[in-house]
Amino acid sequence: MNKYKKITLDGIIFNNPTFMLVLGTCPTLAMIKSSAMSAVGMGLCVVVVLTLSNMIISALRKIIPNEVRIPCYIVIIATLVTLVQMVLEKFVPDLYDSLGTFLALIVVNCIVLGRAEAFANKHTVLESAVDGLANGLGFTLALGFMGIICELLGSASLFGVKMPWTFKIKIFSTPAGAFIVYGLCIAIFTYIMDKFMLSRRIKENVIAREKLLDKINAPESANAGEANV
């Protein structure tokens, strides 16, 4: 169970594809500038494609020859993206329109191919599925967060619901604003991660030190106890 917890935390926080690895930047910038809804929609599409492609590639990892693995991965991913595209066009046409070109461009999204290459071809189906889900969720959360910021500042609404104020900064619904929000979010995220890691390391050091002291003191205290008796 601990193994899955580690994979999940790695995907969502410690190796977050958007903030820590800075992968899949094109859809990120395009979606956060349009609206929070399309950003979350994009994220969910990536979750579906990434989880399924990770599972399929992991299941076929013993069959696919090593020399032609990249073309094989691309076929699998392209097929899945085509399927997702068809489903969205039929059942959620609004989201399909707002995603536009970038839905098809999931094929060339580095996150999907990167996870296949780095994780799915070495691990079991279940682990790969968890990894795909976690990385996709990390991507979705990051996109949703930045999409909310951009939409609040740029068009004074949240998921399409109008806010009580009419104060708008137009730049945040253009690529320029998306770049600024993305850059500053990366900086803030790495800052928080650094602080968190530092405090965790200090805490670990303190615990280790106490353990060490206990070990050194233990025989003495035992001796002292005997002496008292």
Next chain:
Amino acid sequence: MNLVFIILSAVLTSNFITVKTYGICPFLGVSKNTKSAIGMGVAVTIVMALATLVTYPIYKFIMTPLDINFLWIIFFIFIIAALVQMLEVIIKKVSPSLYNTMGVYLPLITTNCAVLGVTQLFNGVELLGDIVKGATGALNLGWALLYAIFAGVGFTLVMVIMSGMQEKLANVKVAKHLKGFPIAMVTAAFICMAFTIFAQIKVG
């Protein structure tokens, strides 16, 4: 007039990087110095033109009659990957010096959305470049090719501007957490702001 309109819109008003946000990975990754930025830009332009040249007839004369348009993603990505591989082999054989300056960037292009984006633009699948459609009335291979080449020129232009800024930025003291991607993105935001001015251009 159409010619001017297409060139202006491809290079400035709907620039691939600053307006459509295609090809951001090479834009941020390969723009550390001007020389490599030019190499990447030229490679992308060539591949974009070739990809349009090859995918257009395939879409029009093979996929449309057979009614398999929905398979375009799989077809196009394979065509582009094969094209890039072929180009790499040819350049390596014909001119090793060119290969040394440009060949390094070729494999990177397969996963560049700008290339898949432009072929998609000209095959009537999605955003059938309303600019070109409006300008020419009927979309044909010549206009599509022209647009692809000038979109590549626009891409190179922004890459070169960015590389100049990155070279200056390398000597500046930046806060620890802003180093690398964050400061590059804030810099890119200013280039984007500058390019929004061109959206005011009205031709004809």
